[in-house]
Amino acid sequence: MNTPLLVRGGRLLDPVAGRDGLFDLLLENGVVTEFGDRLGAAGARVLEASGLLVLPGFIDLHAHLREPGREYAETVATGLRAAAAGGFTAVCTMPNTDPVNDNRAISEFLVSKARGASGPRLYPIGAVTKGQRGEELAEFGEMRIAGAVAVSDDGKWLADGALLRRAFEHARLFEMPVVQHCEDTSLSGGAPMHEGAVSTRLGLPGQPAIAEAAAVGRDLLVAEVARGRLHVAHLSTARALALVREARTAGLAVTCEVTPHHLTLTDEEVARSGFSTNFKMNPPLREPRDLEALAAGLEDGSIDAVATDHAPHHEDEKSLDFITAPFGVVGLETAAAVVYDRLVRTGRLSLLRFAAAFSAGPARAFALPGGTLAPGSPANITLFDPEARWRVDPSRFESLSRNSPFAGWELVGAPVGTIVEGRVVWRRDEDRDSRDRS
């Protein structure tokens, strides 16, 4: 079906062009063909968008969809439905599946599963090393052919500096960034929370903030000598952000992302919740000064993207003691609303930077199509209602898992429509909204 789609009367935000205004947008054959004031609707389906923000499709640089291997926690299909419900038109998936995505066959499997689900695009992130064992490099080129856009050993920081150097060098051949979870485990000890006044009070082992900064610092030095493309996953500390900022000023090709939970929650939540494992993630929740620095970094552009680190776990897995339970929280269905409500509405993040952090920023970091609404760009659009009032209810998630740290939050602002290559793949069911209760 190639019926053109006219998105009419919305407030269009294009962070690449710096455009912010009321425009109609015409989508034809999977691309944006025109925007302007009162475009003719002849032959087009009309999608009424007055009162809504019309944004370049959201791209998540960091999600775990658990297939293959742990389909009870998430599958490609359910993960992509959750992504669509969160306004995402594309998702990059981490390789820590079982088996690990360290080869072309798994990458192809993921892409074909996603095609079958006909929702958001899926871009695999391949493993840096075979089996994520940190020993020998995986076949970047083969995975690239299958559609992989970056390489990463995900939660396992490549501690071997010489191996990281070779990874950077080899990845240059295929123009892929190396994504690092920056945690020097000799300093962090794998501790379940952040080291600080709260961990001391609770008697839990803590990971010092410098475990992240030390790893970032080492990786920046290796990237420099290897002329590598480093992307720092889920940056969580002021200290590490300062190192990234300094490196960027010096001209190094480094990008980074931050998660909604690291922007809005502190280590105090572990105490307040009575040790709820929905506040156990890695990197751990940090301190107020880190949150302030991260928000500032997102606004000034030192941080390129908001990424979810969507990490579904079954309730049985999370119902273990705080030290034994796995790290991670789901995030696809709350990310944009949490950041909009807590940062944009409070005036700490401008609308254009919000749009950029979810679209242009991630697109540039991994060299993906999209991120703009200029004619000729892919017709990937996120519609966002800045007035929608709703309450986060994990039992209504499209995701198979419920491990959200935002359960019960009252939010203003919600993604209401997701358009992928000109096709509406998801619309918010009005009945879901608690605004209808009032």
Add this chain to the structure above:
Amino acid sequence: MKPETPTERAATAGSLRSKDLLGTEDLSAEEIGLILDTAESMRPIGERAIKKVPALRGRMVVNLFFEASTRTRFSFETAEKWLSADALSFAAKGSSVEKGESLIDTARNLQAMAPDLIVIRHSCPGVPHFLARNLRAGVVNAGDGAHEHPTQALLDALTIRRRFGRLEGLRVVIAGDITHSRVARSNIWLLTRMGATVVVCAPPTLLPPRIEEMGVEATTDFDAALDGADVVMMLRMQLERQGASLYPSTREYFKRYGLTAARLTRARPEAVVMHPGPMNRGVEISSDVADSPRSLILEQVSNGVAVRMAVLYLLLTGHAWEGEPG
């Protein structure tokens, strides 16, 4: 957030606010006073020929110990027997629930036995809190990792109060492995709430970061810490942690942090010495100090039973102890 439960009670002078005792951090000064007063009036039960009152007849208490314990478990079991509760002890160490069983399954299995109270010890902080959220029964934390051990702090407070007649204004030194000590944390919350000054002292490797934010003075100089102390509370050096490079040898530790008679002269003349046990003689404390008249170590043990009786009674009946009927 903790959901309200039917057994949740309003704060009054004669009862505790919660169905659970998870830590001293949550206790008000009034609640601490109530527990200590109740314990005081229960002490005589243990001094009689027939040590039994029918106060908790027909009530079921499950002692669930996921971590090895001798004296705490015996102390709870004794308290339960003296109050005529039906007690069931379950040493989960080494059993199928030790690792891997979902805590929610543990909770549901317990619930199916319909106990009135669970006494739990676990190596991980927060496990009693999880059970408290998911069980109708009350939960008493008998030690959760390095987090809290509230009945130990309460028995320490009773012991100090009996000797000095008060807690307020005393200078209490807690010395040893503070990082891994739940006894230290529970004592810090309780003693500072009651108006005592708490000084914690440890080598830098055993002093957790930002401990001052719990309202204590922190030092690495044991001699300076002892100056003017009323109470010196020694913690057990956990010898099994030696591999973690926290202290090179017990000999070096004893030299700087062992409590000897000579060192104790820096404290006030009426100062007392306490230890939650089990002691490592010659590591954190010398035998002559441990066995001296200034040592309250054995009194701590007998006060432990009284305090646990008070806690069990207050949580299970919801009202103050009026003494025995008749």
